[in-house]
Amino acid sequence: MSERAQGREELDGQSIGDFLGQLAARMAAPGAGATAAVEAALSASLVAMVGRFTTDEEHAELVREIVAAADAQRDACLAAAADDEAAFSAVAEAMKMPRNTAEEKAARRRRLSAAQLDATRPPLAILESAGTLVALAARVLPIANRNLISDVAAATAAARAAASTARLSVEANLSGIEDEAVRTRLASAVVVADDLARRADEVETEVRKVMRR
Numbered sequence: 001m002s003e004r005a006q007g008r009e010e011l012d013g014q015s016i017g018d019f020l021g022q023l024a025a026r027m028a029a030p031g032a033g034a035t036a037a038v039e040a041a042l043s044a045s046l047v048a049m050v051g052r053f054t055t056d057e058e059h060a061e062l063v064r065e066i067v068a069a070a071d072a073q074r075d076a077c078l079a080a081a082a083d084d085e086a087a088f089s090a091v092a093e094a095m096k097m098p099r100n101t102a103e104e105k106a107a108r109r110r111r112l113s114a115a116q117l118d119a120t121r122p123p124l125a126i127l128e129s130a131g132t133l134v135a136l137a138a139r140v141l142p143i144a145n146r147n148l149i150s151d152v153a154a155a156t157a158a159a160r161a162a163a164s165t166a167r168l169s170v171e172a173n174l175s176g177i178e179d180e181a182v183r184t185r186l187a188s189a190v191v192v193a194d195d196l197a198r199r200a201d202e203v204e205t206e207v208r209k210v211m212r213r
Helices: 003-012 016-024 032-052 057-095 102-143 146-174 180-189 192-212
Strands: none
Touching: 016 032, 032 057, 032 102, 032 146, 057 102, 057 146, 102 146, 102 180, 102 192, 146 180, 146 192
């Protein structure tokens, strides 16, 4: 089993209490990136749950498609959480490198730049998953079981939180990346969180309208 698969399996089998305990501890990881991944996984789980309770045969094919996509996103988010823990641990190790001489400082700076660039990849993946989950929630909303309408909005709220947290995780690493062009590209990439928040708000507004009918 690969280290990535092992990390994902360990997280998948971890209790919520254990994860929260590690999150609260004085440890390099888990941190904000893993939190974003769990937020997105919660969104995926809610979308899948709403789909499984939506049993109208007329929409069975669409529901199966949405549930399968949500389940896949949940798995992807758990994998991203494991990736984030590994990436942040690498950043922490780079920070421990000696910096007594000019050569040591340069080596530490190069390694830290590479590690922080790697550390942006899991939250970027989470940000993409969050966007997909808002879209899935919007698709299931018109056909969802009426008793679970609020869970659709809860799914978009969790996805919005995941996107915001993932964006912050990317931005926190930008200053350590030496390549200015890469920093600019990454800063531009996370702006999609603003549009995602707008779309999540639209779903929530529509859910409130339905609940008032």
